[in-house]
Amino acid sequence: MRDTLKNDLSCALLDWYDRHARKMPWRVGPADRAAGVIPDPYRVWLSEVMLQQTTVAAVRDYFTRFTVRWPTIQALAAAPDDQVMGEWAGLGYYARARNLLKCARVVTDQYDGVFPDTYDTLLKLPGIGPYTAAAISAIAFDRPETVLDGNVERVMARLYDIHDPLPGSKPLLNDKAAELTPTVRPGDYAQAVMDLGATICTPKSPTCGICPLRDPCQARAAGTQPDLPRKLPKKPKPTRFGHVYIAQRTDGALLLERRPDRGLLGGMLGWPGSDWSEVPVESPPFAADWQVLAGEVRHTFTHFHLILRIWTAPLPVDMALDDLIVMEKHAFRPSDLPTVMRKAHDLWRNR
Structure with missing residues (x-):
């Protein structure tokens, strides 16, 4: 049967x-x-x-x-x-x-x-x-x-x-x-x-x-x-906060970092930034007169919401920073960034 x-x-x-x-x-x-x-x-x-x-x-x-x-x-x-x-x-x-x-x-x-x-x-x-x-x-x-x-x-x-x-x-x-x-x-x-x-x-x-x-x-x-199907109720997503720092030279070159292979957005290019937590610590990549931009970036990952503040400053010429990348203007493509970092770029570009 x-x-x-x-x-x-x-x-x-x-x-x-x-x-x-x-x-x-x-x-x-x-x-x-x-x-x-x-x-x-x-x-x-x-x-x-x-x-x-x-x-x-x-x-x-x-x-x-x-x-x-x-x-x-x-x-x-x-x-x-x-x-x-x-x-x-x-x-x-x-x-x-x-x-x-x-x-x-x-x-x-x-x-x-x-x-x-x-x-x-x-x-x-x-x-x-x-x-x-x-x-x-x-x-x-x-x-x-x-x-x-x-x-x-x-x-x-x-x-x-x-x-x-x-x-x-x-x-x-x-x-x-x-x-x-x-x-x-x-x-x-x-x-x-x-x-x-x-x-x-x-x-x-x-x-x-x-x-x-x-x-x-x-x-x-x-x-x-x-x-049907029935599902157990989802727990509400927490909200985390963070800071990102966008620095640009006069010739258009930008300061980027590659995130660690392990973890969220692993191996991807992005802007230098702080940890993502309830109370993130400001951590600019170099000393400068950093200015915070109006507005904020909001993004939702699988397990949490994220709100980022965007800071900007000029990038000194010939500055060498460990583990960071100075990318020439002709080599930079916003499409190479993960979505949350691209949102930060768009806010900065349209400031």
Whole structure:
């Protein structure tokens, strides 16, 4: 009985996917896949890393720029760190970009540029966790791995009317998703469930009337689908404060720093500044008549809000400062900065 239900559900979902699959620049659609087109593991991996904690709409342009500039994993592995971090700027969660380079170099150096095709081996690569390993294994190599992202969690919670709140219910939702994962076309099936959650079984106002799983959906029968999945209430985000210092020479050169590899915005260029805390200590990079700008920069990270005060002063000619970078005007690109530092630049530029 369970196998029959599994087959009925997966067949219904695959039939829907064949007609309604979203078109994405990194995806091999169901018709092309049926015709024998094989997904490129490099493009699957790159898209999955970019999509972590980020929307499809935000990722499309980044993915296109990356694959035009670095069309293979060997090309990405050979790219200078600064160029890759610059292209990533604005996408957020910068540890992903650092791990992206590490992973590209491991695959190039240790696997001759060929991605391993099993979940367990993929899991050993830098920056690849359980979800990403399952997604690459299923989508790129058509292995029946269980892919559980937020969309799939929502579909499973509603299909089985599961009221246990997230994140505690993840193991149960994963078990339910695993039960339904077919051995035939598992890569298409994984993308089908994600598409269903993204387009029909949406967080608010799901369009149950056109859902291919509407009849067996237990939450729809109980009328509880708008309330699922349940989540534990989020703790309010604290607010931290900080100071940044923008200094410029008369020839346009700017004073920058590279943040430590570990920690928030690791490895990225930015303005010298203070710690980010409730009571930050002013810490200008050199003694000068620093002037605070009117206004402030506000930015929200995953776990806290940040408010920055911007200070400015002339940069002395030929000043050498340990661990800081004097960047010539022609070499400076605001787009190479992470979003919060770019906001500081915009406030300073428009002063």
